[in-house]
Amino acid sequence: MTDDVQTAQGPDRRAVLGAGVGGAVLAAAGLPLLGSGTAAAATPVQGPAAGPVADEAWHRYVQAPSSRTVRPVRIVRSAGDVTRPDALLKPGGQVTVLRRPEPPAPPRWPDGTTAEGSTTHAGNNGGDGQPRTYDAQHAVDGALDTFWNDDTERAFPDTLTVTAPEALTLAGLTVVSDTDGVPTDFTVDAWVDSDWRKVAAVTGNSAVQRAVRFDAPVSTARVRITVTSAQDLGQGVFTRINEVWPEAVDPVVAPSVTLDFGKVVVGYPKVTFASASGNNPGVRLAFSETLQFLTDRSDFTRNDQAGGASKGTDQYAVPAGGATWTDKKGYASGGDKVYADGLHGFRYLKITLDALPSDAPAAQPWGTVAVDAVSLDFTAYLGTPDSYRGWFLCSDEELNRYWYGASYTNELVVDTFREDDVDPRGAFSSSLDGKLVLHDGAKRDRDPYVGDVAVAGRTLYLTHDDAAEAARNVLADLAEHQRADGWIPPASINQYTLPLFDYPLWWVTCSWDYVLYTGDKDYAERYYPQLVKVLDTWYPSVTDDAGLLSKGLNGTSGYGDYAFLGRTGRITYYNANYVQALRDAARIAEHVGHDADAGRWRERADEVAQAVNTHLWDEAAGAYLDSATGAVRHAQDGNAIAITSGVADAERAASALAHLDATTKLRYGNAFMDNDTLFGGASQRVYAFTSYPEFVARFESGLADSAIDQIKRTYGWMEGHDPGITHWEGIGPNGSLYEGAYTSMAHGWSTGVLPALTHQLLGAKPTSPGYSAWEVRPFTGSVRWAQGELPTPHGPLGVEWERQGGTYTLTVRAPRGTRGIVALPTDGRGATVRSGGRTLWRDGRSAASGVRLDSGRVTVSGLAPGTHRFTLTREG
Structure with a gap:
């Protein structure tokens, strides 16, 4: 591991943000700051005390590039024979030259x-459908593109024994491997005088080509390589050896340049080559979201899901006259050589003068290449200040950064569904082709999952509601692929067959969200039959005699959930989700005139909630059990959603949150389990996806500062570690990438901080479809002021509030065609509320119609379109 990587992954968090590409993330990674946006954190935000914040005040937090052509901001490093690597940052002038001898x-x-070999991994078919074998003989066949792969993941030692037909005098040997199976620690023994003699030992190796020199030459016909550890890239640890050569051959360093785009970006890389030598020199492009997992291969390619021709990098053969090459999926010139994977989500790009052995003679690993420019054709939603239709700003700099970091993360996954760019595991669907969707992640999975839409959809509606069709397209497509028994698939992956137990419930909730934010009644009416079928046919088929969902009934024991957890029987999370979905479905039913269904579903929701409290509440722990059977554990998902769905009363909510505080609190967020009885390390894993409902639960339980603390631990950790800015799929033990290189570092389901800050801290949200009715109920905590706008079909809903001394002011600007209520943060005792020169509340009682004490707050209802300003003062 290089010093650069160690710095980028270190525990130090730097809170400096750049408005453009290359600000905070460079500081967070311990790298030089670049660009004009680096002073953002040093400039205090002027709040409502100084008058309304100008629109431009929040612009400096916006993270998207200014145009669809994105260029790198820094050279991380170069290696080998490279001239003028910095020229790649200034296209059109000097060129960068890479040279490598034959x-x-x-x-x-x-x-x-x-x-x-001691064991051999079973063969399979590559992405081209051709069979692949991994037997030990590949290590001596002279072909660098074949290899031996052992079949004992993490079970070392692995041995490879080479036997020559007669004795040779060997002074050393060379082990040639692959970046996803490099032997890191190994010994070499030679068969001498009828016994094995150790002749060399290697530790800490990371080189694909490792020359091993013996202590002294030996005469032998047999050598044995014993591997005791191999490189872990997060996708399984296997020993992989492509070739063993009977001499120690030091590699010639392949010339390379590693570029930094400043933050995660997504799209088609483009390279302009000024010229090349006449031997078809090849270049290989490796991509990664983090420096830690940038090696001679990409941290992930879509071919990694199913094998294929990319071999971990994207290839191009440079013509002598130069060319401008856009990295698109497929072989060069329609042949079967020089393959590129196409679209990538990444922050770092490594360009190497090299070629795959199998690509000869179409591409050669030597020669001279002159590069003039490198850029990216950005394909996702371009969230510039002009495109934002909702915004947020408050007195806390960190919260502002997390809000806009969430927005940018989500923008990266709002993209067109294209056959060449989706996840390859049977995910392509002609019914989605060419449509705007919400993908799972920028890097992977390039496929829309409905559980992710539960968070990413809300983030989209609050920032760029002009792209709300991205959510509708996904929800409608899944509804149209409903199974005959009522089950709704989670995604197009595996031709709509991936069996998940919880995601049909998320489809119901996401459908209500879509209707609530957009007012699209046509969607509600068109897919109402699917709603009825999933709730009245599918889920009753997996309901036990207590009225609870029980995974295992009706052949569902093999079904997974959002984290593919091995949970079975009565699970609090599934049933709390069921209550939430039933209540959301009732709202849809009312909206489209099916009042009887609404009443029936609300009654069932109440019954399930009661059953959860009867059978799944753990009195001893003061929290909801994860499962009614097996080891005792308590999960973040079930406890949080039990609170937000109304299963838990105030007393149980406070108790459950106290239990999570005591058992799951980590420096990088709150773990999603309170112990490791489900799997090892569960109590050290953080999902922002399941943290979001806990944020909401804490805010709405009157624990605003506790919610803010959890937000800062979770998102502060992600912002402060490579790649910075964007929000991770999951955090593992000690704050690591929970699935190594495979982890998506820009994942839409992790953006819940944005709706939490808008709906709970700022306090504004819709309560009827299309914002025909709205509510403003701030949970302020120690934040001094906040303001923002929510996009609605009728125009922006603007809110700003401020606490100053004993005075609290709240201003709401409501668009035409809407009505709403405000709930001021006071229990009414010793408080006076005024608006427009009128006294609304004094001496613990109402002084005007429509003003009452509700849920411990002074609430003013029936507010019409226009501007409303409230002042709350406390006596004494």
Whole structure:
């Protein structure tokens, strides 16, 4: 690991933000700050005390590039024979030149040499459908693009024994591997005098080509390599050896340049080559969201899901006259060589003068290449200040950064569904082709999942509601693929067959969200039959005699959930979600005139809620059980959603949150389980997806500062670690990437901080479809002021509030065609509320119609369109 990587992954968090590409994330990674946006954090935000905040005040937090052509901001490093690497930052002037001499032919074992591995991984088909084998003989066949792969993940040692037909004098050997299976620690033994003799030992290796020199030359016909550890890229740890050469051959460093785009971006990379030597020199492009997992291969390619021709990098053969190459999926010139994977989500790009052995002679790993420019054709939603239809700002700099970091993360996953760019696991669907969707992640999965829409949809509606069709397209498509028994698929993956137990419930809730924010009654009416079928046919088929959902009934024991957890039986999370979905469905039913269904579903929701409290509340712990059977544990998902769905009363809510505080609190968020009985490390794993309902539960339980603390631990950790700005799919033990290189570092389901800050801290949200009715109920905590706008079909709903001394002011600007209520943060005792020169509340009682004490707050209802300003003062 290089010093750069260690710095980028260190525990230090720097709170400096750049408005453009390359600000906070560079500081967070311990890298030089670039660009004009770096002073953002040093400039105090002027709040309502100084008058309304100008529109431009929030512009400096916006993270998207200014145009669809995105260029790198920094050279991370170069290696080998590279001239003027910095020229890549200034296209149109000097060029960057990479040179590599033609390598000599590698040494070969004599004919008749054999190799035997301790185990051999089973073969499979690559992305081209051709069979692949991984037997040990590949290690001596002279072909660098074949390899031996053992079959004992993490179960070391692995041994490879090479036997020559006659004794050779060996002074060393060379182990050539692959970046996703490099032997890191291994020994070499030679068969001498009828016994094995150790002749070399290697530790801490990271080189794909490792020359191993023996202590002294030996005469032997057999050598044995014993591997005790291999490189872990987060997708399984196996030993992989492509070739063993009978001499120690030091590699010639392949010339390379590593570029930094400043933050995660997504789209088609483009490289302009000024010229090249006449031997078809190849370049290989490797991409990564983090420096930690940028090696000679990408941290992830879509071919990684199913094998294929990319071999971890994207290839191009540079013509002598130069060319401008846009990285699109497929082979060069329609042949079967020089393959590129196309669209990528990444922050770092490594360009190397190299070629796959299988690409010869179409591409050669040597020669000269002159590069003039590198850029990216950005494909996702371009969230510039002019495109924002909702915004947020408050007195807390960190919260502002997290809000706009969430928006940018979500913008990266709002993209067109294209066959070449989706996840390859049977995810392409002609019914989605060419439509705007909400993908799972910028890097992976490039497929829309409905559970992700539960968070990403709300983030979209609050920032760029002009793209709300991205959510509708996903929800409608899944509804149209409903199974005959009522089950709704979670995504198009595996031709709409991936069996998840909880995601049909999220489809119901997401459908209500879509109707609530947009007012699209046509959607509600068109897909109402699917709503009825999933709630009245599918879920009753997996309901037990207590009225609770029970995974395992009706053949569902193999079904997964959002985290593919091995949970079975009565689970609080599933049933709290069921209550939430039933109540959301009732709202849809009322909206489209099916009042009887609404009443029936509300009654069932109440019954399920009572059953949860009867069978799944753990009195001893003061929290809801994860499962009614097996080891005792308590999960963040079930406890949080039990509160937000109304299953828990105020006493149980306070108790459950106290239990989570005592058992799940980590420096990088709150873990999603309170112990490791479900799987090892569960109590160290943080999901922003399930943290979002806990934020909401804390705010709405009167624990605003506790919610803000959890937000800062969770999002502060992600912002302060490579790649910065964007929000991770999951955080693992000690704040690591929970699935290594495979982890998505820009994931829409992790953006819940944005709706939490808008709906709970600022306090504004819709309560009837299309914002025909709205509510402003701020949970302020220690934040001094906040303001923002929510986009509605009728125009912006503007809100600003401020606490100053004993005075609290709240201003609401309501668009035409809407009505609403405000709930001021006071229990009414010792408080006076005035508006427009009128006294509304004094001496603990109402002084005007429509003003009452409700849920511990002075509430003013029946507010018409226009501007309303309230002043609350406390006596004494």
